[in-house]
Amino acid sequence: MAGIEQRSVCNGVNFCSIRDERFKTIRMSVHFLWPLTEKTVSANSILPFLLSRASRKYPDFTKLNEHLAELYGAVLDADVQKLGDAQVLSVSASGIADHYSLHGESISAELAKLLCSIIFDPPFENGAFPIQSFEQEKRQLIEMLDSEFNDKRVYSKLKCERLMCAKEPYGIGRCGTRQQLQNLTREGLTQAWTNLIHRARVEIMVLGDCDPEPIYHDFYAAFQNLARTDSVNCPNTTIPKASEVNRVSEKMDVVQSKLVMGFRTDCAEPDSGVPAMKLFSALYGGTPNSKLFLNVREKLSLCYYCSSMYNPIKGLMLVQSGVETKNISHAEQEILRQLEEVRNGNFDGSELSAAKLSLCNSYRTLSDSLDGLEAWYLSQAFRPNVKSPENEAELVQAVAREEVMNAARKITLDTVYCLEGSGVEA
Amino acid sequence: MTDWLKKIENERTGDCYFIGKHPSGLEVFLYPKEKNNSTYAVFGTKYGSIDNCFKIQKESTVHHVPAGIAHYLEHKLFESKDGDAFEQFAKTGASANAYTSFDMTCFLFSCTENVYESLKILLDFVQTPYFTEQTVQKEQGIIGQEIKMYEDDPQWRVLFNLLDALYLKHPVRIDIAGTVQSIAQITPELLYQCYHTFYNLHNMVLCVAGDIQPERVAGICDQMLKPSQPIQIDRIFEEEPAHIAKARVEQKLSVGVPLFELGFKEIVNGRRPSTKQVAETEILLEALSSSASPLYRRLLDADLINEASFGNEYFEGPGYASVIFSGESKDPERVAQEIKKEIANVRSGGFDRQVFERAKRSVYGKNIASLNHVGSIANSIVSLTFAGRELFDYIDAIAEADMDSVLARLETQLRPELCSLSIVLPNR
Numbered sequence: 001m002a003g004i005e006q007r008s009v010c011n012g013v014n015f016c017s018i019r020d021e022r023f024k025t026i027r028m029s030v031h032f033l034w035p036l037t038e039k040t041v042s043a044n045s046i047l048p049f050l051l052s053r054a055s056r057k058y059p060d061f062t063k064l065n066e067h068l069a070e071l072y073g074a075v076l077d078a079d080v081q082k083l084g085d086a087q088v089l090s091v092s093a094s095g096i097a098d099h100y101s102l103h104g105e106s107i108s109a110e111l112a113k114l115l116c117s118i119i120f121d122p123p124f125e126n127g128a129f130p131i132q133s134f135e136q137e138k139r140q141l142i143e144m145l146d147s148e149f150n151d152k153r154v155y156s157k158l159k160c161e162r163l164m165c166a167k168e169p170y171g172i173g174r175c176g177t178r179q180q181l182q183n184l185t186r187e188g189l190t191q192a193w194t195n196l197i198h199r200a201r202v203e204i205m206v207l208g209d210c211d212p213e214p215i216y217h218d219f220y221a222a223f224q225n226l227a228r229t230d231s232v233n234c235p236n237t238t239i240p241k242a243s244e245v246n247r248v249s250e251k252m253d254v255v256q257s258k259l260v261m262g263f264r265t266d267c268a269e270p271d272s273g274v275p276a277m278k279l280f281s282a283l284y285g286g287t288p289n290s291k292l293f294l295n296v297r298e299k300l301s302l303c304y305y306c307s308s309m310y311n312p313i314k315g316l317m318l319v320q321s322g323v324e325t326k327n328i329s330h331a332e333q334e335i336l337r338q339l340e341e342v343r344n345g346n347f348d349g350s351e352l353s354a355a356k357l358s359l360c361n362s363y364r365t366l367s368d369s370l371d372g373l374e375a376w377y378l379s380q381a382f383r384p385n386v387k388s389p390e391n392e393a394e395l396v397q398a399v400a401r402e403e404v405m406n407a408a409r410k411i412t413l414d415t416v417y418c419l420e421g422s423g424v425e426a
Numbered sequence: 427m428t429d430w431l432k433k434i435e436n437e438r439t440g441d442c443y444f445i446g447k448h449p450s451g452l453e454v455f456l457y458p459k460e461k462n463n464s465t466y467a468v469f470g471t472k473y474g475s476i477d478n479c480f481k482i483q484k485e486s487t488v489h490h491v492p493a494g495i496a497h498y499l500e501h502k503l504f505e506s507k508d509g510d511a512f513e514q515f516a517k518t519g520a521s522a523n524a525y526t527s528f529d530m531t532c533f534l535f536s537c538t539e540n541v542y543e544s545l546k547i548l549l550d551f552v553q554t555p556y557f558t559e560q561t562v563q564k565e566q567g568i569i570g571q572e573i574k575m576y577e578d579d580p581q582w583r584v585l586f587n588l589l590d591a592l593y594l595k596h597p598v599r600i601d602i603a604g605t606v607q608s609i610a611q612i613t614p615e616l617l618y619q620c621y622h623t624f625y626n627l628h629n630m631v632l633c634v635a636g637d638i639q640p641e642r643v644a645g646i647c648d649q650m651l652k653p654s655q656p657i658q659i660d661r662i663f664e665e666e667p668a669h670i671a672k673a674r675v676e677q678k679l680s681v682g683v684p685l686f687e688l689g690f691k692e693i694v695n696g697r698r699p700s701t702k703q704v705a706e707t708e709i710l711l712e713a714l715s716s717s718a719s720p721l722y723r724r725l726l727d728a729d730l731i732n733e734a735s736f737g738n739e740y741f742e743g744p745g746y747a748s749v750i751f752s753g754e755s756k757d758p759e760r761v762a763q764e765i766k767k768e769i770a771n772v773r774s775g776g777f778d779r780q781v782f783e784r785a786k787r788s789v790y791g792k793n794i795a796s797l798n799h800v801g802s803i804a805n806s807i808v809s810l811t812f813a814g815r816e817l818f819d820y821i822d823a824i825a826e827a828d829m830d831s832v833l834a835r836l837e838t839q840l841r842p843e844l845c846s847l848s849i850v851l852p853n854r
Binding site (some may be wrong): 018022023024025060062065066068069071072074095096102132136139140143144146147148149150151152210250254255256264277287288289297298301303304305322323324350353354356357360361363364365367368369370378403420 | 428459460461462463464479485513516517518519520521522530536537538539566567568571572574575577579580581660663680681682683685702712716717719720721723726727729732733734735754783784785787788789791792794795797799800827842854
């Protein structure tokens with residue numbers, strides 16, 4: 001696989017590219033990083049959606065989408081996510097590589113121009129985003145937030161994180177609250193957009209089968225125009241240990257209950273212990289051969305799913321499970337008992353090597369998709385030096401048994417959230 | 427050793443793959459992707475949740491088996507006398523999984539190391555059934571939990587409520603996992619009976635995509651595949667009436683936003699639609715309702731849909747075919763009216779040439795993009811093969827589609843009289 005190339009565009013703006021002809025597509029994305037605060041979260045969150053629907057050249061949503069269809073179904077995408085205590089606002093363009101076009105068009109050149117134009121040249125009316133676009137994106141964002149409730153697995157995970165990190169910026173929802181979205185005004189958004197392009201930390205990524213040079217120059221020119229002078233600092237806090245267990249349960253009219261347990265791990269990026277913590281989480285609950293899967297699901301049939309997930313940026317680990325209401329406390333005990341097992345070293349060489357193989361397999365597989373590469377390199381934003389997925393695989397491979405036990409011993413239970421179903425079929 | 431494999435090339439995509447019938451009876455596809463880190467293999471049988479009534483051609487007995495048995499069998503095949511297949515895969519680092527759909531069951535793995543070792547494990551465990559009273563009973567707990575999880579899943583419920591409204595007889599309307607009651611009737615004997623019928627290599631396909639050497643895969647096939655006698659299975663479906671069961675169905679669940687699925691049943695007579703027809707339907711749906719369409723714009727401007735959830739699908743398999751539009755909406759009835767109105771417009775006035783060309787390009791691009799991933803390639807090849815279609819033919823059919831044929835699909839598709847609306851509403 002081709003390597004990653006990194007360079008600076010200007011103050012706070014990085015450009016990274018991977019040119020790789022294995023892919024039949026290209027993907028270019030611009031990620032704006034801004035500290036999560038109650039004040040800015042909602043206004044920021046609507047911006048990528050507003051930007052990706054029109055530009056001055058294509059002020060009409062349908063016309064823009066017709067143009068994308070002509071470019072062989074190219075896609076302009078918007079996204080908002082959290083990366084530690086930072087909010088990441090992303091706008092991306094993807095499409096097929098130039099030599100697959102049926103009539104020799106250059107798709108990459110056009111997509112780069114389009115992406116620059118939607119970000120830097122929105123179709124402002126009297127200095128603000130058009131009212132109809134604004135109202136429509138606001139409505140859609142509220143619906144997106146509301147629909148998180150539809151999937152109880154997602155809902156309960158988010159709820160546990162929110163409870164656990166109530167005193168950290170990470171506890172703020174990725175779009176803020178429904179009320180904050182309702183209260184957004186058009187006037188405030190122009191300022192939010194100005195702040196973002198002038199002061200946010202920016203990661204630009206160009207991946208796939210295309211020459212990054214002309215795209216770099218497009219972005220270089222666009223940012224030179226702004227004459228940026230400084231960029232915002234994105235701090236990331238971690239709480240190493242839990243002092244006591246916070247328990248919250250909520251009753252709901254659903255058949256299956258959900259149990260989510262949030263732990264503090266005392267280990268977050270760029271700590272050198274991260275690979276060991278990742279390995280611990282894989283061995284404990286990250287694979288179909290993990291302690292949680294084999295014991296809590298297979299042996300005891302307590303849950304249909306039971307798995308752990310480590311967030312290396314915040315230093316958190318969540319154990320999620322779907323369980324019958326009458327088995328909730330039994331499942332919790334068993335989940336904690338399996339943690340003790342790892343702490344006490346009750347795992348053999350084959351379990352350890354299985355966890356290593358599984359993690360290395362997933363890191364190496366990442367490099368086979370543009371989405372995977374993008375997510376990986378974005379997750380490196382808080383590191384002083386960027387690791388490749390292959391580097392990470394090597395580090396995990398080198399972790400010793402004792403380091404896994406030590407990682408398990410650092411874990412403390414912080415929050416237990418339980419969504420209690422009525423158990424009755426609707 | 428590999429004379430049974432022949433190479434298929436495609437100019438448009440620049441890709442090629444090998445195809446052949448192994449002497450054991452198994453149809454094999456090998457799709458080389460040089461320099462890819464991961465390899466993806468799918469071993470599938472043409473056997474899904476709808477195959478609950480069947481007969482082996484040489485025999486006279488018709489077998490009726492409980493709903494959910496194909497899915498149950500999928501779970502149980504991972505077990506053997508001395509442990510389960512996940513333990514084996516743990517030694518190679520492969521990530522293994524399986525899924526059961528309406529018309530097929532697939533076992534798969536993805537790995538970046540020990541490819542050939544992992545392939546041996548896959549071929550071995552799927553060919554080695556082991557069911558006892560005890561192990562069969564134990565699975566009822568886990569699958570019971572899975573069924574309950576689906577009862578809470580609004581996306582799942584809105585689909586199955588729709589299928590139940592569209593179909594009166596066809597088993598596609600029954601949940602893939604069955605019910606807690608139906609799975610209680612499953613015994614080791616029934617599992618063996620279904621296994622020996624449908625897991626015959628003549629009824630199966632293997633596809634491996636990745637940085638592979640075809641000769642080595644062929645060698646493993648020679649070593650691992652157990653030759654089987656050709657089998658002819660009659661899948662028996664009650665005749666499906668040429669009308670729908672219900673025009674509207676509604677369920678209340680714990681959701682924050684209402685969901686809908688609007689289905690248009692197509693009358694099918696025995697043969698499945700051709701590659702060309704499926705490609706034409708995909709283009710038709712793109713022209714009708716993509717984000718570049720006037721319909722989409724009207725729905726969006728009237729606050730009736732959102733971009734995150736609105737979509738369409740050609741839902742098609744043995745004995746059933748429907749076009750389904752789906753999404754979240756505060757007013758699904760009005761969405762349905764608008765969609766039907768637009769269909770009527772297109773039926774009477776056709777499309778502008780430009781609308782058609784754009785839709786065709788868009789569908790073409792999306793299908794080219796899907797060749798990036800070994801997983802999407804392998805899964806597509808397996809499902810296309812079971813449907814009697816071929817991957818490169820499909821891409822060529824898109825590139826060569828003409829507008830009149832695309833519009834001609836409306837003769838049998840998107841008929842207003844064969845339409846049902848399924849809605850899931852918030853329960854508070």
